[in-house]
Amino acid sequence: xxxxxxxxxxxxxxxxxxxxxxxxxxxxxxxxxxxxxxxxxxxxxxxxxxxxxxxxxxxxxxxxxxxxxxxxxxxxxxxxxxxxxxxxxxxxxxxxxxxxxxxxxxxxxxxxxxxxxxxxxxxxxxxxxxxxxxxxxxxxxxxxxxxxxxxxxxxxxxxxxxxxxxxxxxxxxxxxxxxxxxxxxxxxxxxxxxxxxxxxxxxxxxxxxxxxxxxxxxxx
DNA sequence: ACATTAAGTGATT
DNA sequence: AATCACTTAATGT
Numbered sequence: 001x002x003x004x005x006x007x008x009x010x011x012x013x014x015x016x017x018x019x020x021x022x023x024x025x026x027x028x029x030x031x032x033x034x035x036x037x038x039x040x041x042x043x044x045x046x047x048x049x050x051x052x053x054x055x056x057x058x059x060x061x062x063x064x065x066x067x068x069x070x071x072x073x074x075x076x077x078x079x080x081x082x083x084x085x086x087x088x089x090x091x092x093x094x095x096x097x098x099x100x101x102x103x104x105x106x107x108x109x110x111x112x113x114x115x116x117x118x119x120x121x122x123x124x125x126x127x128x129x130x131x132x133x134x135x136x137x138x139x140x141x142x143x144x145x146x147x148x149x150x151x152x153x154x155x156x157x158x159x160x161x162x163x164x165x166x167x168x169x170x171x172x173x174x175x176x177x178x179x180x181x182x183x184x185x186x187x188x189x190x191x192x193x194x195x196x197x198x199x200x201x202x203x204x205x206x207x208x209x210x211x212x213x214x215x216x217x218x219x220x
Numbered sequence: 221a222c223a224t225t226a227a228g229t230g231a232t233t
Numbered sequence: 234a235a236t237c238a239c240t241t242a243a244t245g246t
Contacts, residue, residue, distance in 0.1 A: 150234090151234065174225095174226065174227090175226075175227065176226075176227095184234075184235080185234080185235060185236070186226090186227085187227095187228090187229090187234095187235075187236075187237090188234060188235070190226090190227055190228060190229090191228085191229085191234095193227085194227085194228070194229090204227090205243085206225090206226055206227070206242080206243055206244075207226075207243095207244095
């Protein structure tokens with residue numbers, strides 16, 4: 001691990017982990033960089049590392065039998081993927097797909113250490129338990145919007161999330177991308193987007209969506 | 221100028 | 234809300 005990465009690691013985690021743990025992380029883990037859109041982990045791929053996000057963000061999706069995707073949630077800085085912590089006990093195959101939402105730097109922790117460190121480092125145990133809790137809440141939230149929200153609200157939530165994650169009001173995406181993430185058809189998304197445009201929430205061009213009325217969008 | 225890809229729309233289920 | 238079939242608009246070569 002080079003010096004700059006070590007610094008980044010400290011910046012992110014020195015208040016979260018014990019000094020011993022930081023040292024151990026540095027000695028056994030390595031850093032991997034992913035570019036926007038790159039698949040970090042795919043469905044059925046075997047899990048050997050638990051990723052810890054140092055910078056950037058990744059989106060987590062599932063897939064149905066016919067290969068349609070569904071966006072579950074995003075992971076951001078200092079977070080980890082709770083699903084990947086499912087250790088050797090169960091078959092260690094990934095049930096999700098993880099894609100880099102932007103250029104992303106990950107700390108790859110050998111999966112067998114996740115377990116060992118739980119016993120060895122109290123702060124690690126707390127961290128893992130917290131991320132489970134957080135993830136469970138996010139999942140419930142995802143199920144909630146899926147089950148009880150109509151498509152228009154789901155699109156609104158999607159735009160809002162994406163905007164916050166990327167910290168920008170201009171999204172460079174296609175209607176088709178949104179449709180894939182939400183597991184619906186492009187036509188449906190286009191109709192909703194047109195409506196939002198007429199209502200003054202957004203301005204859109206080909207491959208580009210600008211959120212105009214942020215406050216109104218966020219209040220929904 | 222032509223081909224390709226993204227977005228808009230009416231009609232039907 | 235999904236699908237089809239078609240149009241219109243933007244972009245690449």
